[in-house]
Amino acid sequence: MSREAKKPRPTRIQEITASVFPAFALLAGLELDLFTALDGAPKSAAELAHARGYDADRLERLLYALVAAGLVTVGEGRFANTEEAACYLVRGRPDDISDVKELYADIWACCLRTADSVRAGAPQAKHDFARMSEHELVAFLRGLAPGARASGRGLAKHADLTACERIADVAGGSGALGQALIEAYPHLRVTVVELPEVASITRGFIAEWGSDRLEVVAADVVQEPLAGAFDIAVLRNFLQVLSPGDAERALVHTARGIKPGGAVYIIGIGVVDDSRTGPAEALGIDLAFLNLYDEGRAYTESDYRSWVASAGLKDFERIRLEGGYSMIVAHKAG
Ligand SMILES: C[S@@+](CC[C@H](N)C(=O)[O-])C[C@H]1O[C@@H](n2cnc3c(N)ncnc32)[C@H](O)[C@@H]1O
Numbered sequence: 001m002s003r004e005a006k007k008p009r010p011t012r013i014q015e016i017t018a019s020v021f022p023a024f025a026l027l028a029g030l031e032l033d034l035f036t037a038l039d040g041a042p043k044s045a046a047e048l049a050h051a052r053g054y055d056a057d058r059l060e061r062l063l064y065a066l067v068a069a070g071l072v073t074v075g076e077g078r079f080a081n082t083e084e085a086a087c088y089l090v091r092g093r094p095d096d097i098s099d100v101k102e103l104y105a106d107i108w109a110c111c112l113r114t115a116d117s118v119r120a121g122a123p124q125a126k127h128d129f130a131r132m133s134e135h136e137l138v139a140f141l142r143g144l145a146p147g148a149r150a151s152g153r154g155l156a157k158h159a160d161l162t163a164c165e166r167i168a169d170v171a172g173g174s175g176a177l178g179q180a181l182i183e184a185y186p187h188l189r190v191t192v193v194e195l196p197e198v199a200s201i202t203r204g205f206i207a208e209w210g211s212d213r214l215e216v217v218a219a220d221v222v223q224e225p226l227a228g229a230f231d232i233a234v235l236r237n238f239l240q241v242l243s244p245g246d247a248e249r250a251l252v253h254t255a256r257g258i259k260p261g262g263a264v265y266i267i268g269i270g271v272v273d274d275s276r277t278g279p280a281e282a283l284g285i286d287l288a289f290l291n292l293y294d295e296g297r298a299y300t301e302s303d304y305r306s307w308v309a310s311a312g313l314k315d316f317e318r319i320r321l322e323g324g325y326s327m328i329v330a331h332k333a334g
Helices: 011-031 045-052 056-068 083-088 100-111 114-120 134-158 176-184 196-209 244-256 280-292 301-310
Strands: 072-075 078-081 166-170 189-194 214-218 230-236 258-268 313-320 326-332
Touching: 011 056, 011 100, 045 056, 056 072, 056 078, 078 083, 100 134, 100 280, 114 280, 134 176, 134 196, 134 230, 134 258, 166 176, 166 244, 176 189, 176 196, 176 214, 189 196, 196 214, 230 244, 244 258, 244 301, 301 313, 301 326
Parallel strands: 166 189, 166 230, 189 214, 230 258
Antiparallel strands: 072 078, 258 326, 313 326
16 A cells, blocks of 8 residues: 555544634624524524624625534525524523623633743733733623533532522632522522632622622632631632642632531532543643643642642542533531
8 A cells, every 4th residue: 555545634633623613603603792683583694784784795704604603594595593592692591601702702812822831831821810900800700600600500400508508609700600509599698709809890790690698708718718607618610720739728728618517619620530631621721721820720630639638628529510510529527
């Protein structure tokens, strides 16, 4: 057989390079709020363009890219949302995740700096939560909010919280996770603990969500123990932004604020298997982290296990969730 005949086809390379376009079409669709515009009866590109003052030709090309992405259907020149797009991408729907556009735009732009960060040995698109501008923080936390809300709803279903009174959402960002918890359990009170530099932004979001059972406390949990006596503490997408030493300190400090018999839930995309070969989504997001954080990263299950032990927590359990997320549960002795 000739060398030419034995050569592999560049199939995977072609698949990878083509796979970015649906993502960019989705982002543009969200930025133009097209899925909300397509809610209801199917519409032509000309109708949509006229209503919005957009260029009809370029809009039509974007709509066909969304058809190729499987988010929009077309028939007789009229476009409509798929069931999935109608459920998740239309503004104001109960499962609306359209705010994620701010997160994706940020994270994907950061990933373009990966080679620079590797060369420099330092993050070239650094996120320092204590130094980010208000505008950057609001965009980042708003982008994270749909996922935080979904995690809150998931936790409310997974765990029976009827006997709980107080929950701490440690490093809770927008407070959307807490909002989902109090919606599911009308007796619950949730305290969102955030850095002093971020707490006023969290208060702004909470004023938007509107609940007197959600409060914000300004504290740096790497530096100081969690004040209070909570039944449960939730840490979502938090320990992954810290160095290993700070992550351990944050967990030790969090555990101090939990009542005996209480539990800690660590929910995050930044948990990888000890082999470091999966989940694929966590390895993918670690690419963003190497551009964002001095030391934060997707840590291994064993790293989390050792911090849980240092915090005096027991019964470590890792539950694999959708989208490469993990939920680690551990308990404080009763
Ligand atoms: C990736 S965001 C996650 C926010 C939120 N938990 C979510 O899932 O949407 C990380 C959060 O950790 C907060 N944070 C970082 N260091 C902290 C510290 N030492 N104490 C309290 N919060 C901290 C940041 O302000 C930021 O809101």
